[in-house]
Amino acid sequence: MTPHQQNSRLLRLATYASVATATLLIVAKLAAWLVTDAVSVLASLIDSLMDVGASVVNLLAVHWSLQPADKDHRFGHGKAEALAGLAQAAFIGGSALFLALHAVDRLVNPAPLSDIGVGIGVMLFAMAATGVLLVFQHRVIRATGSTAIRADALHYATDLATNSATLLALILAVLGWPGLDPLFALGIAVYIFYSAFQIAREAVDLLMDREIEEQHRQRIKALAFTVAGVRGVHGLRTRRSGHIAVIQLHLELDPDISLLEAHAISDRVEDVLHTAWPDADITIHQDPAGLELDQRGD
The missing domain is CATH 1.20.1510.10 (Cation efflux protein transmembrane domain)
Structure with a gap:
């Protein structure tokens, strides 16, 4: 089950x-x-x-x-x-x-x-x-x-x-x-x-889509940084839909890696987050590190 x-x-x-x-x-x-x-x-x-x-x-x-x-x-x-x-x-x-x-x-x-x-x-x-x-x-x-x-x-x-x-x-x-x-x-x-x-x-x-508790937001960031290749996390936005957590974030990655590598890192971050929130709806956007980034959210 x-x-x-x-x-x-x-x-x-x-x-x-x-x-x-x-x-x-x-x-x-x-x-x-x-x-x-x-x-x-x-x-x-x-x-x-x-x-x-x-x-x-x-x-x-x-x-x-x-x-x-x-x-x-x-x-x-x-x-x-x-x-x-x-x-x-x-x-x-x-x-x-x-x-x-x-x-x-x-x-x-x-x-x-x-x-x-x-x-x-x-x-x-x-x-x-x-x-x-x-x-x-x-x-x-x-x-x-x-x-x-x-x-x-x-x-x-x-x-x-x-x-x-x-x-x-x-x-x-x-x-x-x-x-x-x-x-x-x-x-x-x-x-x-x-x-x-x-x-x-x-x-x-x-x-009203209030953000989830701050300690959970900090844990999301900490878990993302446990994955090799993640240089930064920004634009974190969260809410709940019933018992399901909705998580959206931007990952800052090495600008020289391939799209395939960036996608693989994002998949690993998503897997790590799902260990803490199994039913979560997770959306991850990849950004090249070192460039001017969208700073909406944290």
């Missing part, structure tokens, strides 16, 4: 696991909210409802982004992941607004809680299930660098935080402070808004 096929398989498994986990948690949290009437449990339920919506969008986006380039999309479909990230940010931001309004209403109109033990048990189960999913998602992120899965993992990390806050609110209610329940819900809403902003910012960076 090629690296691309392995990454594609991991991405699909991650999306299926995300949808299945969120659906399971919705059923459990809905039951807990109906039993306890705790607004903090409702907060966690709303978060899981948004998780399902976002995960389904993610599933479709990852499926689309993995489609090969065609005559209408010569650079592939990787930016579908960024569009999915923006959709997730909208889902999550909307859920935070709804939750904040409900928490304010509960502060103005307090209501008693009941069967809190059931809610505590469900929250513990939800935290365990979310934790298992996050471990798997981070494995996929390390392997693929997927923006869509990273966004999905971020809002599941948010879900873990909301579950923890909900659990604490329920425990405090047992100890005689039920009025803290809506306050915790408000705090969760603020945290969800912050998470939505992070997801949206990363998606916009991808859509």
Whole structure:
């Protein structure tokens, strides 16, 4: 199985696991909210409802982004992941607004809680299930660098935080402070808004072709110089298209070598770069060293 096929398989498994986990948690949290009437449990339920919506969008986006380039999309479909990230940010931001309004209403109109033990048990189960999913998602992120899965993992990390806050609110209610329940819900809403902003910012960076991280750019240059015959590197431009890195650079070579030799050196540089970024889309231009060169980029 090629690296691309392995990454594609991991991405699909991650999306299926995300949808299945969120659906399971919705059923459990809905039951807990109906039993306890705790607004903090409702907060966690709303978060899981948004998780399902976002995960389904993610599933479709990852499926689309993995489609090969065609005559209408010569650079592939990787930016579908960024569009999915923006959709997730909208889902999550909307859920935070709804939750904040409900928490304010509960502060103005307090209501008693009941069967809190059931809610505590469900929250513990939800935290365990979310934790298992996050471990798997981070494995996929390390392997693929997927923006869509990273966004999905971020809002599941948010879900873990909301579950923890909900659990604490329920425990405090047992100890005689039920009025803290809506306050915790408000705090969760603020945290969800912050998470939505992070997801949206990363998606916009991808859509706007932001350069990849500086340490990776420096590594690209260092790897190029490991190939015999490379005298300089300039004009480096990078971006991401979904989980694929796009790398463009100019190599400065001995002006007296043949075109065939220059091409062979470029091929070796490309092979070296592919050891670090197996799925990368790499374009290399050869320039004669010592002449006035195009200095766009670094």
